[in-house]
Amino acid sequence: MSGEYEIDGWDDEDATEAAVKTLVNTSKRATEERRSAADQDMAERIKKAVEAARPGLDKIPDPVEPSGDGDLTPEEEERLAACVEGVELLSTAYWVAGKSLDTIAVGRLFRRLPHKLEPTRCYTTIEEWAGVEHGIKQSRCSKLRAGWELGEVLNASGYTAPEGQVRELVPLKNRHGLKAALGVYQLVVEAVGADKVTAERIRETVRLLPGDLALSDDDDPQVIAHVLHDAIEAAEPAEPKPSAALSTELKRDVDRRAVALADRLDRGRIDRQEVLGHLLAAFADESDNRVFDAVFERMKKAS
Known part of the structure; x- marks a missing residue:
């Protein structure tokens, strides 16, 4: 007897190769499992983030009587913050609706939609579709379509501009372009502070601009801002005439x-x-x- 054992089918080279394959397969499985777990974790985090960002009535607390006349409780502070966020959504919602209406109108995406009241025909205008389907009057539809682009630019610039403020700038935007309208808004912000901007202040500022103001959206924003500032500085505000008339x-x-x-x-x-x-x-x-x-x-x- 030689003292050595011989086992059929077993070879050092084969054993080594098999061991390597096993290790590689195990490593691959481990990597795939880690990747799968990471993907699931990321998907869950994305889902939670989307849910947190989703607006909805279910996220607004129901109205309740105050806890007292003094300082707000932590629960009231939290309720107030949620409601303020809901109110601030309104300024964005205007322009989301306006852009949606404009996209539908320009592309005539309503052209194959059956009329709700007359199913044998399709809608012929955006105003007809918006009025019948969503109760949006023609004048309202026009204002939303006219203001969304400026609302979007202001929002992208970090301003939360309500519909009334944007509406005051739409005629200026139509005459001189988006940059001019944005420039006027920025001038008002610099003059009174972002928290004190009102539609009335914007209207007064626009009134100070001369009728022959020459601006172009091709101009550099700093040039536009300089021209606007100089035009307003040079303007003579009209003094209101005192009225001696007595009210009824x-x-x-x-x-x-x-x-x-x-x-x-x-x-x-x-x-x-x-x-x-x-x-x-x-x-x-x-x-x-x-x-x-x-x-x-x-x-x-x-x-």
């Missing part, structure tokens, strides 16, 4: 009090001019400041 309500109240005055004086009638004359005389009387002081207090409250 004030006339009625004066006449009523004049009748009471006439009764106390046992007179037939006292007209407004006579009352005004006595008021002015009493106002100018430096020896008796009662009327002067009363006028002062009323003007201080009105300012």
Whole structure:
């Protein structure tokens, strides 16, 4: 007996190759399992992120009575934050709807949609489709379509511009381009702060621009901003003319009090001019400041 064992079918080279294949296969399986687990984890994270970003009524807390008159509780702060986010979605929703309407209109994507009330024919205009299917009036449809592009640019620039503010800039955008409209909005932001921008402030700024303003969307944004700034600086704001006209309500109240005055004086009638004359005389009387002081207090409250 030689002292060595011989086993049929077993060879060092074969054994080595088999071991290597086993290790490789095991490594591949492990890699695939790790990749699969990572993919599942990523898919779950994406799903959660999408769900968190999804707007919806189910994410808005139901109305409840306040906990008290003092500071908001942590639960109320959380409820407020969720509701503020919901309100801020409105500015984006306008332009999502406007862009959708414009895309449907330009591509005439409604042309093969059966009319809801007359199924034998299809819609012929975007206004007809929007009105019948979604209750959007023609004027509303036009405003949404006209404003979405500027709304999108403002949103991309970091501004949350409500529909009313954008609407004030649409005529300017139509005349001078998107960059000019964006430039005006930025000027207002720089002048009053982003949190104090209103449609009225934008309207006043646009009014200051001269009618012969020459701008082009081909111009550099800094050039446009400089031109706009100089144009507004050079503008002479029109001083509102003081109105001496009395409102209908004030006339009625004066006449009523004049009748009471006439009764106390046992007179037939006292007209407004006579009352005004006595008021002015009493106002100018430096020896008796009662009327002067009363006028002062009323003007201080009105300012």
